[in-house]
Amino acid sequence: MAAVELIEIEKAFGATSVVKKLSLTVREGELVALLGPSGCGKTTTLRMIAGLERPDRGVVKLGGQLVDDGRAFVAPERRGLGMVFQSYAIWPHKSVFENVAYPLQLKGASNVEAAVKEALGWVRLEAYLHRRPHELSGGQLQRVALARALVGQPKVLLLDEPLSNLDVALREELRGEIASLRAKLGTTMILVTHDQAEALALADQVAVMNKGVIEQLAAPDVVYREPATPFVAGFVGGANVLVGEVQGTSFISEGVSFALPAGTVAPPGPHTLVVRSEDVVLGAEGPLLPLQARLFMGSATEYRLGLGDSVVRAVGSALSHARPGQLTPVSFRSVRLYAP
Amino acid sequence: MKRLIPAALGALLVATVFVPLGLLLSRSGGPGEWLEAWRSAESRHALAGTLLTSAGAALVALGLGLPFAWLIVRTDVVARGALKTVVTLPSAIPPYLWTMGWIALANPKSGWLTLLVGRDRLDVYGSAGIAFVLGTSALPLVVLATAAALERIDPALEEAARLSGATAWETFRHVTLPLIAPAMLSGAALVFVFASASFGVPYLLGVPANPPAPTLTTRIYAEVLMGESGLSRAASSSVQLLLVAVGVLSINAWLARAGRVRLPRGKGLGAKVSALGRSRGLISALAWTTVLLVILLPLGAVFLTGLQPTWGQWGSFTLKHWGVVLQPRTVAAAGVSVLLAAGAALLVGAVGLLIALSRRRWLETLADAPSAIPGTVLALALLVAFSRDLRFIAFERVAFVLALGNTVWLLLLSYVVKHLALGVRSASDALAQADPTLAEAARLSGAGPLRAFVDGVLPQVRGALVGAVLLTFFTCVSELTMSVLLIPTGGDVLGTLLFELQSYADPASAAVIASALLLIVLAALVLQNLATRRAEAR
Ligand SMILES: Nc1ncnc2c1ncn2[C@@H]1O[C@H](COP(=O)(O)OP(=O)(O)OP(=O)(O)O)[C@@H](O)[C@H]1O
């Protein structure tokens, strides 16, 4: 059974439509990542699942049960969800223990103390039971938020950019923590993020959002290898997205003609061409583009070449002699073409 | 200069506030006399009256202030902006004006509301009435503090509670209320101090009450009227009043430090307004009825009182009382009030700016302190200190006499020191926010220090300073508490004239003058609103 089901939900704030006819099904035990650029409607979607925002149209179901269809509405506190907020939302007037105990106290659970200690054990914060929030670091607060969201053992856990306020090392650590907690508790999770590495590393399914719609919903490797749209290719793979026209076996963009790799078939006419930076070959053949910058990035070097007003990025180890300003032959090893 | 001006200002403050306070203290005798005073039933009665009415006022302000702050910040109540304006209106209107309105509405014999519910069923005289009127006229203190706290709460804190299983009401009780409580309580403490220091309201409502409901301020006034013999008893009541004010303010400051909860900011979307839904009409009607009844009705009653042929006769109207505004005595009192208030306001602005510019903490603290001293105590201290002429001999030959006692200069002095904190605080807040580089840029472009100040700094603090000057003017032009003690024999200011007409002779004329005053204050409010809006637009 689907743990979460959104059917053509829509939401507008004033005149701006933020979520457009969005449908999404999350199976039980699955972790789905909502991935997209800032302002694309990820948080709004999550809040509609939580009941903190009401869709203008469409249906929200949890565990097969209807919770919002515009008329019937189940209040957030009765949906049995857990949520971790981007700003942590740890109550400053309660201690760590009181924060985590609160959901249990509302339920009138017995043995609150043992349950709180167990939940704090999951996030390795047992020692901080009686601290006040202002005595904790950002990473510790984030873990308290996780423990508080999980202590009532919710069916579904909603995470709104839970790691974005943390430094790189802490982010890696908490990412591992979320993965192991999921393995331990089997909770269904929906993770909002604009960090593709986070989405790809954690999720069973990645929903790539753009301007209020899901452009692709698929497993991480599929999203990475077979992006459904140029936007997905550009956002997830960091690929080059060129707008132009297919003429015979060439692709013309910004007045420059590139030879299409052998085996690429496409009807003539306007297309969007997507080529990964590791598939851009420099210094062999093809049209000459000016090298604008060379960025040494450790394991590889990124080259930026000017193409009209835009930039073609190439990643490789060759061409160590190339200097900025130099004209460099550019060709593509493999490309994907999308009809407009 | 840089050393001289702060030192001179400090010395002046010490001489005009702290030395007189010391004299007052010594006048009240030592701990032995205080204990003696404490044994007298009358003295205890007055202290109990002050504590009771002040606590009552704080409760009234809390009880009304919290729901209104909530409605204004968090809901889509009908005409939200207008509601906020009306609820914060009392801060601009002297409390004894409400009292006059309430006397017309709810005196036990002929009040308009009393007649609606039945004779003797409603009685505004007595402690309950005092607490109610003081509480409503101090309502903005609680509303503004609470509203600011409500706006600062990260909405996610409340949403997290909902997701934890709390209903909207549980969320309010367990999360919102504890988070806004410090701000609310500190607002309530200010109401308490304001109420304990007020004189007009407890005098008009407490003295005629049956049995009389004395407070420290009204008792001090009565003792001063007795002349020299009452003065030391008045001084000892003053000590009690001062202790009440300082005690409550220090408890409040201590609580604020101890219980400080950092309110993390939300993600920038600001307070979340929730729809009242189906109950919107009902709640809005309730809120507006309350506002009408508690705030607008008494003001209306003041106007109507001035229009009735005989007092307590509702329904027919006349303009015959309005002649009073042109009587020589009224004109003279208004003239003195306006001159004094204008002088005080300008001095508060200028001295406040000088003190803020000196950037000396000790001087700011010194200038801040008198605002916490109840007006009655401050006035009595000045009275005690300057009742005798002071002789100074300078350079061994020029002797001059400082005879402030029984002159309007003492009144001016009291207005200035009492409101100086307003000028200092607004100037130093504005200076703290001002961009110092503008003055530096002016210096670099070749301006002298004075020119750089005028061109670079003054424009940035002008708005705040003008606000402080206007506020001081309007508080002083209708000031009563200190004026009643310091007014020269035979003279009048608007406050004392109104007070005399209302309590002894002619409530209808009092109502007319009050109406005129109200009209001026309202007009000034509108003007000030327009000015701030223009300043904000820039
Ligand atoms: N309460 C609101 N009122 C008005 N506009 C809103 C509100 N909430 C969100 N928006 C707007 O809706 C759009 C989508 O917002 P949302 O918070 O869902 O984006 P997001 O994908 O979570 O972005 P981010 O990665 O920056 O958090 C934004 O343009 C935002 O400004």
Ligand SMILES: [Mg+2]
């Ligand atoms: Mg977001």
